[in-house]
Amino acid sequence: MARPGMRVAISVPDTVLEEKASPREKMTKLGLIARACAIYGVDVIEVFRDPLGRGESKLIRTVLEYLETPQYLRKRLYPLDETLRYAGMLPPLRIPSHKAKVPTSSILSGEVREGVVNRDGTVDIGLDAAPLLEGGGQPGRRVTVKVSSLSPLTARVIQRQQVGSYWGYTVETKTVEESLSDRRFPLKVATSKFGTPVVDTVERLRTALRVSQSVKMIFGSPSRGLFNIVGRNLPGRVDFVVNLFPEQQAETVRTEEAIFAGLGIVSLLFAEKA
Amino acid sequence: MARPGMRVAISVPDTVLEEKASPREKMTKLGLIARACAIYGVDVIEVFRDPLGRGESKLIRTVLEYLETPQYLRKRLYPLDETLRYAGMLPPLRIPSHKAKVPTSSILSGEVREGVVNRDGTVDIGLDAAPLLEGGGQPGRRVTVKVSSLSPLTARVIQRQQVGSYWGYTVETKTVEESLSDRRFPLKVATSKFGTPVVDTVERLRTALRVSQSVKMIFGSPSRGLFNIVGRNLPGRVDFVVNLFPEQQAETVRTEEAIFAGLGIVSLLFAEKA
Numbered sequence: 450m451a452r453p454g455m456r457v458a459i460s461v462p463d464t465v466l467e468e469k470a471s472p473r474e475k476m477t478k479l480g481l482i483a484r485a486c487a488i489y490g491v492d493v494i495e496v497f498r499d500p501l502g503r504g505e506s507k508l509i510r511t512v513l514e515y516l517e518t519p520q521y522l523r524k525r526l527y528p529l530d531e532t533l534r535y536a537g538m539l540p541p542l543r544i545p546s547h548k549a550k551v552p553t554s555s556i557l558s559g560e561v562r563e564g565v566v567n568r569d570g571t572v573d574i575g576l577d578a579a580p581l582l583e584g585g586g587q588p589g590r591r592v593t594v595k596v597s598s599l600s601p602l603t604a605r606v607i608q609r610q611q612v613g614s615y616w617g618y619t620v621e622t623k624t625v626e627e628s629l630s631d632r633r634f635p636l637k638v639a640t641s642k643f644g645t646p647v648v649d650t651v652e653r654l655r656t657a658l659r660v661s662q663s664v665k666m667i668f669g670s671p672s673r674g675l676f677n678i679v680g681r682n683l684p685g686r687v688d689f690v691v692n693l694f695p696e697q698q699a700e701t702v703r704t705e706e707a708i709f710a711g712l713g714i715v716s717l718l719f720a721e722k723a
Numbered sequence: 724m725a726r727p728g729m730r731v732a733i734s735v736p737d738t739v740l741e742e743k744a745s746p747r748e749k750m751t752k753l754g755l756i757a758r759a760c761a762i763y764g765v766d767v768i769e770v771f772r773d774p775l776g777r778g779e780s781k782l783i784r785t786v787l788e789y790l791e792t793p794q795y796l797r798k799r800l801y802p803l804d805e806t807l808r809y810a811g812m813l814p815p816l817r818i819p820s821h822k823a824k825v826p827t828s829s830i831l832s833g834e835v836r837e838g839v840v841n842r843d844g845t846v847d848i849g850l851d852a853a854p855l856l857e858g859g860g861q862p863g864r865r866v867t868v869k870v871s872s873l874s875p876l877t878a879r880v881i882q883r884q885q886v887g888s889y890w891g892y893t894v895e896t897k898t899v900e901e902s903l904s905d906r907r908f909p910l911k912v913a914t915s916k917f918g919t920p921v922v923d924t925v926e927r928l929r930t931a932l933r934v935s936q937s938v939k940m941i942f943g944s945p946s947r948g949l950f951n952i953v954g955r956n957l958p959g960r961v962d963f964v965v966n967l968f969p970e971q972q973a974e975t976v977r978t979e980e981a982i983f984a985g986l987g988i989v990s991l992l993f994a995e996k997a
Contacts (some may be wrong), residue, residue, distance in 0.1 A: 461977075477751060481755075484973065484977075485978060485980075486971055487973040488968060488971050488972060488973045488976055489971075489972065490972035540977065542973055542975055543973045543974035543975055544972055544974075545972065612867070615972040631801070631928060647991065648991060648994040648995050651991070651995060696763060696764070696994065696995070697759055697762050697763075697817065698760040698762060698764035698818055698889040698992070699758065699762045699816055699817045699818055700817035700818075701817055702762055703758075703814065706758060706759075706983065707985065708763060709980065709983040709987070710983065710987045713983070713984045713987045713988065714987065714988075714991060716923060717921065717925070717972070717988060717991075720920075720922040720969070720970065721873075721922050721925060
C-alpha cells in the first residue's frame with residue numbers, strides 16, 4: 450500500500466449491497482469502495498460469505514475486478530456484460546497499472562503492464578504489437594508482465610509484489626473462517642460500533658501496525674455487524690475490535706464510509722514518525 | 724461537532740461539481756459531501772466563489788440545505804423543485820434534527836425541533852397541531868424551536884448552539900476573501916497536494932485544534948487547487964497547508980474523498996487524549 454513492503458487488505462461481507470435496490474446504486478457503492486482502495490493502495494479486497502444473508506459475491510467480485518482492469522483490456526475481458534452497464538460510467542481508479550494504449554515504439558525494456566494471454570503464445574498489453582510471452586500461458590488469463598526484450602518484443606510474467614510500487618488490488622472470495630485464519634495478514638482489525646473507540650486504542654494500534662507491516666481491516670454489512678456475523682467471540686478471533694465513529698452524528702454509517710475512515714486512520718498511523 | 728463546544732466548518736469552491744456532467748452525478752457528489760458532514764458533525768458548510776470558474780453556488784446550496792432539512796418540512800420548503808428530483812433519492816443524513824412526524828400528544832416540554840413559521844403566528848414542527856410561536860416570526864422562514872409550554876402549545880426560537888448537542892449544518896455562500904478572514908473559525912487548514920504531508924504536521928495540528936477548539940478546513944476544486952484559487956500567498960493566509968494524501972496511489976483524489984479523509988483526521992486528533 451502506501452509504503453513499499455506494507456500490505457493492506459480489506460474484508461467485506463457479500464451482503465454489503467443488501468440495502469441497495471437498483472443496479473445503479475449498487476454500482477455507485479462498489480465504485481466508492483474501489484476508489485477508497487485505490488487511494489489508499491489496498492492490495493487485497495476480500496469478499497466473505499455472510500452466513501446470515503443472501504450474498505452477491507459474484508456481482509461484487511466482477512465489478513471490483515472490472516474497475517481494477519486497465520481500460521485497454523476491458524472490452525476483451527468483459528464483452529457485453531449487462532452487469533457492467535453502469536460500472537463503465539463510474540469514476541476511474543487511475544491507479545499505476547492503468548496505463549494508456551500506446552504505440553509499441555514508445556515502450557521501454559523493463560516496463561511493467563497488465564496483459565491478457567493470447568492463443569498464439571503472445572500477450573496483449575495494449576500495444577500495436579503483442580510481445581511473445583516467455584514460457585507461454587493459459588489463453589485468456591490476465592497477467593502482470595515485464596517487457597524483457599524489445600527485439601524480438603518479449604515479456605515475462607511477474608508477481609505483483611515484484612512491481613516495486615503499488616499496482617492495484619486483487620479480489621478474493623472466502624468464507625468467514627478462511628478470512629479470520631488468513632496468515633498472510635496476521636494483524637486483523639475488526640470494525641464494530643460495539644468496539645473500543647479508535648481514539649482509546651490508537652497507541653496500541655500504531656505499534657501493532659509497525660510491528661506487522663500489514664493489516665486486514667474487516668467490515669460488517671448494513672444490517673448486521675461483525676458481532677452478528679462472527680459471533681460473540683469476535684474479540685477472541687481478531688487483534689482489535691475498533692469503533693471508527695465513537696461520536697458519530699449520523700444514526701448509521703455506511704460500509705463505504707467506514708472503509709474511507711478506516712483506511713485513512715491506518716494510513717496515518719502507518720506513516721507517522723515513531 | 725464531535726464534542727460539545729467544538730465547532731467545525733468546511734469550505735468548498737462553487738466549482739466543486741465542474742467535472743460532473745449529469746444532474747444525477749452532481750447530486751451523488753453533493754450527497755457524499757453532506758453525508759461526510761453529517762457523520763463528523765460539521766456545523767457550517769461554506770461555498771466560496773471560485774473566481775476562475777463558472778460556479779454553481781445556488782445549486783450546491785439548495786441541495787445541501789435540502790438534504791439537511793427534516794423530511795416533514797421538505798414538501799413545504801421545496802415544492803416541485805426540478806433540481807431536487809434526484810436529491811430525494813440520496814441516502815438520508817439521519818442527523819439528530821431529522822425527527823419523525825409524530826402525534827402532538829407524544830411531545831414533551833423542552834423538546835427541540837426544526838420548524839417553518841406559519842402566517843398565523845404558529846410554527847409547523849411536524850405535529851398535528853402547530854404551536855404558537857413566542858414573539859412571532861417571518862412567515863416561511865425555517866427556524867429551530869424549543870417547545871416552551873404544552874398547554875397552550877407554545878414554542879420559542881433558539882440558536883442552534885443552544886441545542887446542546889450536534890443538530891445539523893448550515894450552508895453559507897461567500898467570497899474567498901470572506902472565507903479566509905472569518906473570525907468565527909480562527910484556525911484555518913487548507914488542503915493541497917503541494918502542502919506538508921499531514922503526517923509531518925500532525926503534532927502541531929493536534930495542539931492547534933486543542934487550543935482553538937474549532938477549525939475550518941478548506942478544499943480546492945477538481946481542476947484548480949487552492950494555490951491556484953487563493954494564489955501563492957496561500958500559506959500566509961491560513962495556519963496550515965496540508966497534503967492529506969502524500970502517498971496516494973490513485974492519480975487524483977476527488978473533493979468528497981478529501982473531505983472524508985480530512986474530517987476523519989481532524990476528528991481523531993480532536994478526540995485523542997493529550
